[in-house]
Amino acid sequence: MKPFRVFVVAGEPSGDELAAELVQALRARRPDLVIAGVGGEKLASQGIQSAVSIEGLSVLGLTEGLAALKTVNVRAEETGIAAEAFQPDAVVLIDSWGFTLRAAKAIRSRVPQARLIKMIGPQVFATRPGRAKTVAEVYDALFCIHDFEVPFYEGTGLPVTIIGNPAIARAGKGDGAEFRVRHGLADKKIVLLLPGSRGGEIQRVAPALEGAAALISSKDPLVHVVAVLAPNVAERLEARAANWTFPHTLVGEDEKLDAFAAGDVALACSGTVTTEVALQETPMVLGYRLGAISGFIILNFLLKSRFICLLNIALGRMAIPEFVQNGLTPEALAEAASNLLYDPKAAQDQVSAQALALDKMGRHDPPAAERAAEALLNLLDAA
Template identity: 50%
Template sequence: MSRHIVLVAAEASGDALGAEVIAALKAKAPNVRLSVIGGGAMSSAAASLPVRLDGLAVLGLVDGLKAFSRVKRLVREAAEAIARSAPDAVVLIDSWGFMWRLARELKLAGVKARRIKLIGPQVWATRPGRAKVLARWCDHLLCIHAFEQPYFERYGLATTVIGNPALGRGQEADGQAFSQAHGFHSGRRVVGLLPGSRPSEIRRTAPTLIKACEQVCGQRADVIVVCVLAPGVESEVRAMAATWTFPHILVSEEEKSSAFSAMEVALACSGTVTTELAAQGAAIVVGYRLGWITWAIARLFLMRSRFITLLNVAAGEEAAPEFVQTRFTPARTAEACLRLLDDPQALDAQRARQKRALEAMAGPGRPAAEIAAETILRLA
């Protein structure tokens, strides 16, 4: 009998990674049976279980409390659907708050499947107690950096380093072809706008990034803004874009890598996308804003790192400028962008810093999804 593996993702980034792992699983074990609870990318690659996690992505204490009853219900529904499908392994992708609860529900219900967490919480930056929680409810962690392993292994959780999935994406990207396809003339300066992938980010972070783009375009007539739409918030961003007066185009996720390759500078919400941008050579200006209650608690009790951007954490310095909370203003963000556009030496220096940070983040030298698939098949 072929092995049965269930993969679960609750956010767009997890859905994309899940689809990559599914492709690798199929390549290595064509007879493996795969089921998913996830978004469009995973659902198009494997059979879906009858649970929808749309709109589950929440961020921050207050947002989490508001969604708590829904999270509990979806955890129960997902656990019941998984138990009925009788898998050999369950792969829980990213989305800490939902996935640890699902792992706990599966274990307490006596589901025999191996519980494998794909990407762990960033305990090196905040809330180190999560490592102990994960070790209690999961059997194995697939982590993206070797420096993460000791945080989890001290509690007895086995780990495998797969590398950063973002570093293996978009190798075939062609920024010049993207610019030509969209009719940009040779003197056009392309500035990226990455406003976030969660509803809370669109509410809190996107408006400041958009105002910064207005200020940049107000001072540089040669700039065109390219906004890449994340699947989970596309309709919200399109509605906002209807009021933008600066030169811009909106592009879908399918054009993401080529769009990134065309960008000189990108104004980005902190997240996985910053690593993907750096891998394509775009100089990044990072912004982020949490709810005030969440921010106050994080600053007082939870945060362990000076930086929130993984590039900067890996570099041990501000490889890319980041503005958080009160420092995150349209004027500061626009000023950082304009400095890079106006000063070729500053642009080259930042790209060099970002490249060194990426080298520090480099994993085992093979695609992360391939290593993840091998480990999952070994454990299932």
């Protein structure tokens, strides 16, 4: 029997990382698999050169998505052409809802016999639950993160497998004490500044986080700000940091876990980083802001969840303070972060709540990529 052919598709950095992990897990189980796909540097590190550029696909918000629609459509059609040339038995389309949906349709029209699997579905528990029906119409199977997603797909006939949160398995334990010594910060109060990994987040969220860091630093000479730079926005943040007047240190992703473990409190853009910080037992406050039009539509008409942070959603309560849209101000962030910085009981209560949320999110389960690889091979074997 010929080896199975698998095509993976990732349109932005978080999906690219998961694609690389999935490839590793698949090869560990079936070294004879033939794998190709679309992705970025992480996928390339597994020896898979992307058939299509993913530059310009990492967007957020409704109006921002519309502005990038031409690029998304072109890349999706190119992905369909690449898949047709490869002739896969299965295609795994990871995260990045708008791009992967269009790519899936392009692939279906060109390679109708291929099984299409959506890996990490849209957040139907938070906004637009009707997208569950779309997933069921376009894909042959779904690998989702959380058990609370499953009820949205009941009655659709779509096979759903829970694989868990990819960020949980990635995070080993950082060495906070060594980080402090390495950077001469042993006696400092470390405030982490984590402004996101997308250009839109740097534009709309970073200013409030920076303002909060400045306010906290102005009142305590022992405060030192540590900013962890995501690779794809590192240059933009370095340029912004040139104008910061508060004491700060910039570090790359190679020091991420150590920095998170060293932090006394984090000022963070809501996203995957919140799970990573929670795993290092550091309390945090969160901010998020979309463009004015996108934010108005989503908050007033589409958002179904009371919270935006997955940790809070898992708990069913706001254990981690969230500041969204007009509520995202330096003053509000600084007040909430200072409460955690100077009140040990408040900080410990939040860390305990974060630990409970992580347990609910499956941190003691096998890594997401391994569970996904197992599920994919089962689907192929059963075909």
